[in-house]
Amino acid sequence: xxxxxxxxxxxxxxxxxxxxxxxxxxxxxxxxxxxxxxxxxxxxxxxxxxxxxxxxxxxxxxxxxxxxxxxxxxxxxxxxxxxxxxxxxxxxxxxxxxxxxxxxxxxxxxxxxxxxxxxxxxxxxxxxxxxxxxxxxxxxxxxxxxxxxxxxxxxxxxxxxxxxxxxxxxxxxxxxxxxxxxxxxxxxxxxxxxxxxxxxxxxxxxxxxxxxxxxxxxxxxxxxxxxxxxxxxxxxxxxxxxxxxxxxxxxxxxxxxxxxxxxxxxxxxxxxxxxxxxxxxxxxxxxxxxxxxxxxxxxxxxxxxxxxxxxxxxxxxxxxxxxxxxxxxxxxxxxxxxxxxxxxxxxxxxxxxxxxxxxxxxxxxxxxxxxxxxxxxxxxxxx
Amino acid sequence: xxxxxxxxxxxxxxxxxxxxxxxxxxxxxxxxxxxxxxxxxxxxxxxxxxxxxxxxxxxxxxxxxxxxxxxxxxxxxxxxxxxxxxxxxxxxxxxxxxxxxxxxxxxxxxxxxxxxxxxxxxxxxxxxxxxxxxxxxxxxxxxxxxxxxxxxxxxxxxxxxxxxxxxxxxxxxxxxxxxxxxxxxxxxxxxxxxxxxxxxxxxxx
Numbered sequence: 001x002x003x004x005x006x007x008x009x010x011x012x013x014x015x016x017x018x019x020x021x022x023x024x025x026x027x028x029x030x031x032x033x034x035x036x037x038x039x040x041x042x043x044x045x046x047x048x049x050x051x052x053x054x055x056x057x058x059x060x061x062x063x064x065x066x067x068x069x070x071x072x073x074x075x076x077x078x079x080x081x082x083x084x085x086x087x088x089x090x091x092x093x094x095x096x097x098x099x100x101x102x103x104x105x106x107x108x109x110x111x112x113x114x115x116x117x118x119x120x121x122x123x124x125x126x127x128x129x130x131x132x133x134x135x136x137x138x139x140x141x142x143x144x145x146x147x148x149x150x151x152x153x154x155x156x157x158x159x160x161x162x163x164x165x166x167x168x169x170x171x172x173x174x175x176x177x178x179x180x181x182x183x184x185x186x187x188x189x190x191x192x193x194x195x196x197x198x199x200x201x202x203x204x205x206x207x208x209x210x211x212x213x214x215x216x217x218x219x220x221x222x223x224x225x226x227x228x229x230x231x232x233x234x235x236x237x238x239x240x241x242x243x244x245x246x247x248x249x250x251x252x253x254x255x256x257x258x259x260x261x262x263x264x265x266x267x268x269x270x271x272x273x274x275x276x277x278x279x280x281x282x283x284x285x286x287x288x289x290x291x292x293x294x295x296x297x298x299x300x301x302x303x304x305x306x307x308x309x310x311x312x313x314x315x316x317x318x319x320x321x322x323x324x325x326x327x328x329x330x331x332x333x334x335x336x337x338x339x340x341x342x343x344x345x346x347x348x349x350x351x352x353x354x355x356x357x358x359x360x361x362x363x364x365x366x367x368x369x370x371x372x373x374x375x376x377x378x379x380x381x382x383x
Numbered sequence: 384x385x386x387x388x389x390x391x392x393x394x395x396x397x398x399x400x401x402x403x404x405x406x407x408x409x410x411x412x413x414x415x416x417x418x419x420x421x422x423x424x425x426x427x428x429x430x431x432x433x434x435x436x437x438x439x440x441x442x443x444x445x446x447x448x449x450x451x452x453x454x455x456x457x458x459x460x461x462x463x464x465x466x467x468x469x470x471x472x473x474x475x476x477x478x479x480x481x482x483x484x485x486x487x488x489x490x491x492x493x494x495x496x497x498x499x500x501x502x503x504x505x506x507x508x509x510x511x512x513x514x515x516x517x518x519x520x521x522x523x524x525x526x527x528x529x530x531x532x533x534x535x536x537x538x539x540x541x542x543x544x545x546x547x548x549x550x551x552x553x554x555x556x557x558x559x560x561x562x563x564x565x566x567x568x569x570x571x572x573x574x575x576x577x578x579x580x581x582x583x584x585x586x587x588x
Contacts, residue, residue: 134584184574185584192581204446211575219578265443274448 001335002346003328004044005037005320006079006236006303009057012310015258020310026056027063029313033306034067036317038074040324046077046109046303051085051118054260061094068102075348076102079200079303080111080179083140084132085122087156092143092164099169104349109177109198109234110137112186124155130185131155137178141193144173172356175347177234177301180212187212191219191231196346198234199296202305203261205274206295209235213296230344234301235292238277241322245280251315252279259309282326289331298339300346302331384423387563389413390461391428394468394479401501403430405533406467409499412556413465413563420564427461429454431478438478441485451485459490462569463497463559464524466515470502474514483518494569495562496524497555499531508532527558 007030013020021029034045045067047057057063064076076098081091091108099106112129113119119126135153142149143164152158168174177196180186181204190197197216201209213233220231240255242248249268256268256279271277278288289302304323307316345351391410395402406428414424431438437451447455458464468479498515502508511530519526529551537548 130584138585184578188578188581188584203444205449205452208446215575215578223581262444265440266448270440270448271444274446 001299001332001339002043002075002301003331004042004046004075004077004301004303005033005306005323006044006046006048006077007033007057007305007307008048008079009050009055010260010308011054011056012260012308014310014312015254017312023056029307029316030057030063031067031070032313033316033320034074035070036320037324038071040320041328042074042320042324044075044077044301044303046079048079049082051082051121052115061098064106065098065101068098068105071105073105075105075107077107077177078109079198080109080113082113082118083110083136084112084126084129085119085124086136088136088140089143089156089159089162089164092140093166095174096144096164096166096168099174099349100166104169104172104353106349107175107177109179111179112183128155130183133186134189137176137189141173144168169349170353170356172349172352174349175352177232182208182212184212184215187216188219191216191225192223194220194223194225196232196234196300198236198301198303200236202236202238202276206276210295217297226344227342229297229340230342232301232344232346233296233299234303234346235296235299236276237289237292237302237304238275239285239288239304239306239319239323239327240279241282241285241319241327243281245284248279248281255309255311261308263309282322285323285327286330286334289327290334293335293338298335298343300344384421385568386423386425387417387462387566387568388460389424389426389463389465389563390458391426391465392431392458392467392479392482393428394431394476394482395501396432396469396476396478398432400469401533401535401538402467402469403428404538405499405501405531406465408552409465409467409497409531409556412552413463413497413559416553416556416560417563420560422560422564424560424563426465427457429458431482434482435478438481438485442481447485455486455490459487460569460571461494462566463495463563464491465497465499465559466519467499467501468515470500470507470510473507474510475500475518480518483522486522489523491519491522491524494524495559495566496526497531497559498526499533499555501533503535505532505534505536508534525562527555527562529555529558531555 011026037045047060049060051058060078112133116126135155147163149159149162177198178186178190179198179200181200199209199213217228217231221228240248240252253268257263278285306319391406393403393406410426417424434451437448441447468475496519500511511532516526531551533548
């Protein structure tokens, strides 16, 4: 199982001090947080992509390329890549390039983006969000798998004899997760391709996500990629920890109360009851995260949101220390002990490369056997 | 005898409220009218006051808390809706509007709806026609022709020769019962149980 963090990249005033970081400070903080993630033993860092203030990460591969150069093991990912408003050709090229620079430590999470005005800024229309996500991804999927593509669709200039460059590292396209909060179409899409499905469950009650994930699992099996419990599921989480849970609540409450997404709405207590938000001791976070498996089945990737709502960098780094030292080692052990042998790990470049090599060897063996059989038959008929 | 479920949404703020009183009379009249048509009406009353905080929270967070979700599910799953609001500042109350704002956009599509309102003066009775009826038209509901407005003075004229309010209640309830009795009970397609298959999402794939 993979553990990591995902960041929205918001520039938010710290409600306890009234201080707002500058863009440069926030961007550098995101990098520091990513490096810390590797240092404390996490597996994944995923950045959001936004094209409107108060968010800074508009250029994910620039940031991830820089982080790739300064890390050794960390998988670099997105949360999410805008499959609706980005040109799929540019996504194909940017992330293949990143794959080469990062020696394959790259995957992506596709998302639609829910800010209406962003679509026309990129020549699109939010009302076409689902059809854009479907068509653009279909093209992206081909661009990474076919050396020369002829293509014509509704939303983009046609392509004749186009080769996306560079080709994916070792001929292995980056693994793709499809992120969704509510769209059954996206669960269906992920299932159709046998891609991963990331349910960003952090802001909503579990009952909703049980239905969405169940749909993905059922359809994954329907499309012949494996049994429903072998489908590749990722989940979000949102935590704030101190040794003493009352200290965690006290320290986090002003950030919660003023947070851009849910501030000035439900109380911290209501929100922790209704959503995965956990504010308390490391043990409480361990217990709550293990419950996800009971709600959603065995899953492959757990990403935590740690650096939002104006939390200062120092606090975020302390949180990552606790996550890496006290929470994730226990979760790794507990999840591994509970996972049946037939449930796969999340695909990585190495595992996909090994699977491709095995498939090729299998084909070669079959071809060899067929040749051998044909020769034997020839010999037999010659007699 | 077949059964139809009626969700009664009352946006009255005081307890008891004139709005709830009107809602109850409309509900009773509708159940009576259905019985005359050999249909059993089962009403579930939703007092929006009880969910005011959750409705605001839903606007802010984008999801209904568990208690509110039971209510939105009940309204979305009902065969008909009786919606009653006090008239504030020449229109429905903000709470009333907020509730319909957090319902799924297609929750009331094709659903028979009876609209009604209360107010201190009859001068605002047309708010039903210029505010509530367009709201439910937007939600693609089927609104019965008679909308019922009860001003303070209407509560005193029930026994007079001019049985204004009582007649309007009976007429509106009869119209709703006619619509309901003619329809088969609501079955909503569940997109999570029954998703659009990929070949229909991307023709030619």
